[in-house]
Amino acid sequence: MNVMANYPDYNPEDIQRELREILPEEAISKGLFERINNALDPYTSSDDIDRGMVPYAVVWPSSTEEVSQVMKYANTKNIPVFVRGSGTSLHGASKYRHSGIVLNVGRLKHFSIEKDNGYVEFGPGHRVLKVKQMLEEEGYFLPLVPGSIRVASIGGIISNNTSAHAVDSCIGKPRDYILGLQVVLPSGEVIETGTKSLRRPAGTDLTQYFVGGDGLLGVITGIRMQLVPMFASAYGVAYFHNELSSAKAVQRIYMEKAPMPLFMEYLDERVARMSFAIQNLPEPPGSLIMFHSIGQTEEEAVHKVNKLVEAISKEPVIEAKRITDMDEWHKIWLARESALPFICQGGKGVFGLSEIASSVRGLVDCMEDTINMDEGMPTLSKLGKPYIMGHLGALSLHPVYIFPADWSAEEKNKGIEEMFFKEAQINEKYGTCGGEWGQFAKRTPFYRKRYGDTVYGLVKDVKKVFDPNSILNPDVFRD
């Protein structure tokens, strides 16, 4: 049964037949497996999807024109459309609660580097890693680096405006690099936003509504992004007696005005031990931060790393050093990159990952609250303290719980709910709102509480202007 009653119920076969009139046969998945698979997020299994939630069809348009035809059709028939990149949202944005059409952007894959214009244009359907590799081949850097780089779509990342591992105060967010977009509105109209110049528009620029628009206002079908020339790099690591000292060291870096690195990643001692062992690295003496600084020249990058080591060394630290052995750096970085699968293997279960952002001043207290997030939570307290890793330089922490494989789905769900409850509570306490994964779906109630009814109402009004029939990703508002 549809959760939201204001959409007509259709027979999936009728919808599939009508879609065949506007799309080629190979662009429509009718099979139950594809339909269910395209309605799940990382925390759901097919058991959590009841019949009324199964999409009528999954469509795979290969051009903006085809996207436009699908949207026109859906808008006329008042059918919800769920835009899907890779479905890796960790806040439920890619889990659907009633039938509709899933519009998978996976075939929108044009790509052209315009060096003499200083930008690159691409479709939203590429995996992030693919875009990174294609840019690197030409000597450019992709300024967004999510943990999901191998699976997430570049369009999903841009819709969430997440820079992920990268430190915002060094390199900014995707929004700072997007020059313009091609977007299909819920009505099916195609619009262009932004500019072809590296001189960005002053004043109102609709690009900014769609980058970080959480897929609420339109379907992004083309992206123009500024080219970022590759830079020189230098690396460092610091080990601490405990988690709170690591947080204190990061505060110190900000207070000392040391140059923020591109990456400053954190592993607590338990996670570091587990992931170092798998990389055959010596056992780490404590929790750690690893950092990657950039500069126009190697000297500049090394200078920045040395400044960080100097600032960190003013706090109680077991060791802080520049890493010159690239093999050591690659192993440490790989330990970080693959920490999540290692924790899942070690803990033998399903991961539950949340995201807490701190203010600079609150970082030590926020770390403590995160360590203690099981307190007062009946399900989480069965598991004890979370594993913690994250982008500490960017002030983001990822507490991780492993829900044992033999727990019932209901118990796992309770644990996940408690985890997000605590996430919201801590983010609210520090006046933050999370820095990754977007703002809606599971975070919607938090968003409303955090910013109040006026702001929440304005967001819904903006949505209504772009999407008067509320057909695009309507599930994220729960009222």
Ligand SMILES: Cc1cc2nc3c(=O)[nH]c(=O)nc-3n(C[C@H](O)[C@H](O)[C@H](O)COP(=O)(O)OP(=O)(O)OC[C@H]3O[C@@H](n4cnc5c(N)ncnc54)[C@H](O)[C@@H]3O)c2cc1C
């Ligand atoms: C193991 C793992 C690690 C992760 N690491 C990170 C991390 O480090 N940082 C981080 O921020 N996130 C991370 N994530 C979460 C996730 O990868 C991001 O939220 C990512 O932005 C989602 O991309 P996607 O292609 O899977 O989008 P989906 O989950 O398919 O969609 C996300 C939202 O964007 C909308 N959307 C997608 N494409 C478009 C489009 N073309 N036009 C309009 N709307 C669109 C969707 O409708 C939906 O609302 C991780 C997830 C996993 C499973």
